[in-house]
Amino acid sequence: MKLLEGKRAAIFGVANDRSIAWAISEAFHAEGAELAFTYAGEILEKRVRPLAEGIGSKIILPCDVTKDEEVEKVFATLKQEWGGLDILVHAIAFANKEDLSNPYAQTSRAGFHLAMDVSAYSLVALAQRAAPLMEERNGSIVTLTYMGSEKVIPNYNVMGVAKAALEASVRYLAHDLGPKGIRVNAISAGPLRTLAAAGISDFKSMLHHVAERAPLKRNIGAEEVGKTALYLCSDWGSAVTGEVVHVDAGYNIMGM
Numbered sequence: 001m002k003l004l005e006g007k008r009a010a011i012f013g014v015a016n017d018r019s020i021a022w023a024i025s026e027a028f029h030a031e032g033a034e035l036a037f038t039y040a041g042e043i044l045e046k047r048v049r050p051l052a053e054g055i056g057s058k059i060i061l062p063c064d065v066t067k068d069e070e071v072e073k074v075f076a077t078l079k080q081e082w083g084g085l086d087i088l089v090h091a092i093a094f095a096n097k098e099d100l101s102n103p104y105a106q107t108s109r110a111g112f113h114l115a116m117d118v119s120a121y122s123l124v125a126l127a128q129r130a131a132p133l134m135e136e137r138n139g140s141i142v143t144l145t146y147m148g149s150e151k152v153i154p155n156y157n158v159m160g161v162a163k164a165a166l167e168a169s170v171r172y173l174a175h176d177l178g179p180k181g182i183r184v185n186a187i188s189a190g191p192l193r194t195l196a197a198a199g200i201s202d203f204k205s206m207l208h209h210v211a212e213r214a215p216l217k218r219n220i221g222a223e224e225v226g227k228t229a230l231y232l233c234s235d236w237g238s239a240v241t242g243e244v245v246h247v248d249a250g251y252n253i254m255g256m
């Protein structure tokens with residue numbers, strides 16, 4: 001029997017076939033899960049719909065996480081079509097371009113709020129609506145974070161602060177939802193060339209730096225994040241909650 005046979009997963013955060021959420025979707029699909037997808041806006045729908053349909057998905061919905069009505073509609077549809085939910089993948093982040101290149105000290109109030117809303121609060125917004133659908137099903141929620149939450153990574157700036165809030169949210173959500181058997185974890189991925197990464201100034205040098213200094217002497221592949229998500233969202237991770245699992249070729253352990 002496949003690892004996720006009979007499981008239903010809602011995937012938030014596919015923009016294209018380079019998205020980390022897509023690598024996770026492929027891993028889940030290969031292990032027998034049925035998937036629902038959301039996309040942020042019409043332009044991305046053109047990318048997401050063919051990918052989702054290609055693996056047999058029937059639920060493909062718009063969802064800008066800053067709009068409560070769109071979030072509500074997604075979970076109402078999941079309840080109606082599936083009756084419940086086993087897995088939620090949150091792979092969403094956004095900050096204004098200038099906030100990912102200017103010094104952090106220059107972050108505007110509006111830029112700070114936007115990054116926090118889209119990149120951190122959205123996990124809370126999704127988890128609070130997913131939880132009632134996950135009861136009695138050993139539900140699992142997984143989000144994506146980055147080491148810029150723990151240490152200063154030049155240019156990551158406000159996104160590092162948002163990821164710190166996201167990781168703290170993982171722990172508080174794990175505490176609140178644990179009694180219902182729902183697990184909440186984060187994967188801290190090493191740098192990967194994606195649409196979101198293109199917004200970070202001098203991203204290329206992050207890749208070089210990791211390949212030079214990480215214990216494994218290389219960068220990671222998105223499919224390696226997919227495999228860890230599979231572990232966290234299947235029975236293999238049944239006693240793991242509130243964790244931040246690094247999938248970064250070991251880069252985070254280095255001091256010098």
Ligand code: NAD
Nearest residue numbers: 013014015019020040064065092093144191192194195196
């Ligand atoms: P990506 O651009 O493929 O995915 C980011 C997603 O966020 C997109 O699908 C985009 O539509 C979505 N999004 C942005 N604003 C949104 C909104 N208002 N409502 C709904 N969706 C919105 O890039 P990715 O690298 O796959 O990013 C996925 C996650 O992984 C992010 O949380 C990112 O911070 C994290 N991450 C990325 C890296 C990396 O190096 N690429 C490393 C560690 C963590």
